[in-house]
Amino acid sequence: MPNSSIKNEKMYEDLRREGNSKEKAARISNAAAAQGKSSVGRRGGQSGSYDDWTVSDLKQRAKQLGMSGYSHLTKGKLIDKLRNH
Incomplete structure (x- = not known):
């Protein structure tokens, strides 16, 4: 549809x-x-890599995107969650 x-x-x-x-x-x-x-x-392709971001910045980005369940994640898992949300 x-x-x-x-x-x-x-x-x-x-x-x-x-x-x-x-x-x-x-x-x-x-x-x-x-x-x-x-x-x-x-x-496209001009944004910096999430690998260069701090965990605090990654969590703030996750919050901006309306994601949940990210506060306990390690940096690597948080990056994966952001890339695949």
Whole structure:
């Protein structure tokens, strides 16, 4: 069943099959539909690695994303949870 908030359903489904979260897949597919695939592709990949972040910063990011169950996690597990939310 098509979702009216997703502007490029095929790209969304492909991204989900690759293992991307629903939020990330929707964000990428909608940006590509609005601005073109090549524009979105050039823009990506400029964020720093979570490995360089402090545990405090990682927990703050998890809170911003509305995640739960992260307060007791080690840095490595917290990074995995953020990458795969």
